Amino acid sequence: MHTVVLENVVKTHGQVVAVDDVTLSIKSGEFFSILGPSGSGKTTILRLIAGLDVPDSGTITLQQRIVNADPPHVRPVNMVFQHYALFPHMTVFENIAFGLRMHRQSRQDIREAVEEMVALVRLKGKTQRFPAQLSGGEQQRVALARALVNRPVVLLLDEPLAALDQQLRQDMQAELKRLQQEVNATFICVTHQQDEALMLSDRLGVMHRGTLLQVGTPQEIYEQPVSSTVAKFIGLSNSLSGMVTRTENNFCWIQAEAFPTVMARCPEGGVEHGSATVMVRPERLHISVDGPVNGYENTFPAIVHHVVFHGNEMFYQFRLRNDAIWTARVPIAGTHARPLVPGQSVYLQWAAHDGLVLSS
């Protein structure tokens, strides 16, 4: 069953088309992330669902009911704002109780619901403080509790972890996932942290300049991006442009200037002849120091350009013949006893099924 359905939704701010013909269905109980660069319209989508913005055209359906004309306070949806928007003159308790008070619930019910929620977000003993007396992570949890206590059908989160430092963000990611499973609500979460989106979401959508480029599970999007824009946005990727010369059995052959013919997977829907881009993930590259080895369809000579130590793995940057820079990720425990040094000549090798052709 779909809780939230957007059909051909358009929203403009003067000249700017913030959301451009977006169609999207979100399933009940799903953790859905919207990922995209700054200004791509992510916040606007959340505001449209919450009722804080009204679409120029298209329909928004919540639980099989068109809600285009409903003001925010009648929608069974709550939002966690980017900078929390906690009420500074209310205590933690009063902040969390706000929605229930507006719903005119009894004092007893409010107290019980708030206490339950306070336990859930681990804020016991801090309910009489004011927001200014809380740390960033605590404020964030108050914002979550204030929305969740209303048992919304859909919880909208606008970059809920953006203001937190790395360590806290990781803790809160786990917390978010736990909360979602515990309350069993639909979460729609905006982020521009790709690792966060890949980790948390059941499915995610990638936005770019107001349009939704692709929707799918993290794995689908990582392994089968529909375009190089998506591929570049999700995870690191290496790319090479050329012309498609032949397709056969879901494989394509690509001719790039100054390179031998490249063989790679075709995308789901096939590919037209003409210009295209080959994309290879950094962890799929094999580095051969002493000449090419067998078992890989593609081999590029390359020069080591830059070496970055990344804790448990090494990041190598290579310069190809066309001066493009490619990146490879190699676990430290891997086969390379001797780390590579800049200037060294090597061969980058990769199997045909590890490369993906995207029409550009």
Added chain:
Amino acid sequence: MIHLPSHSLPLPLKCSFWAAALLLIVFFLFPLLVVFGVSLASRGLYGGVEWVGTLENYRRLADPLLGMIFLRSILFASMTTLVCALVGFPLAYAVARVSQRWQLVFLTLVMIPFWTNFLVRTYAWILILRADGVFNSLLIQLGVQSEPLSLLFTDFAVGIGLVYGYLPFMVLPLIVAIERIPPQLEEAAYDLYASMGGMFRHVILPLSKPGFIAGGVLVFIPSLGAFITPYLLGGGQKMLIGTLIQQEFLISRDWPFGSALSFGLMGIVLMLGFVVSRTFLGRSAR
């Protein structure tokens, strides 16, 4: 909360503190002391000041007639403050929430009255309110009223004049307070099921409190001591404390008693301020 300058303060701050203190002493404390001195003297035969140390003037304050005047003045000032708050709040909210360009226009409109003399503006109200004035002609022309209403020289006229005169002092602090409230808090309230009324009651009004307090003080105190408006628009029929003090100084030439009255007024302001701050500021001790 007042922090006296500690020795660790940087030099510029120290200098400005002492400059402020000096200004206060010269322009505020010193005149106050002079007035206090006069209040302990007695009126000479021909209106001069005879320097005899006496509490006679303060004893005269206990007159029940004076009590009535004080009470009436407090009532007028309270009503003025209340009406200014009621009228000023929607105005301030609108100014605080429109776009930058309109904000300038609105602010200018609020400030324009300050560009002309207060006396002139009060005379303008006489022209509007009197029997053959603008307001009555309008009512008669529209057929709402066949006889002109007698508006001038009433409490109503005094009230209008006071509200008109002091409204900007309420509106400006309110604008500042409301502008500081992030619009996102309003959205959060709506998102949490508040209606528009609920949003104002639970978010905007409580967060505008600093504006109401500053505006209230700025309106209440001068309207308590106002004398031009009650004199011109009220025809001096009902005595208010401001008009009385003015009379003591300029007409009866009883400076010592006028000074004692001024101190009585100050005492009342301080007392009311204390009571009000106790009741309204108690909770948000932050």
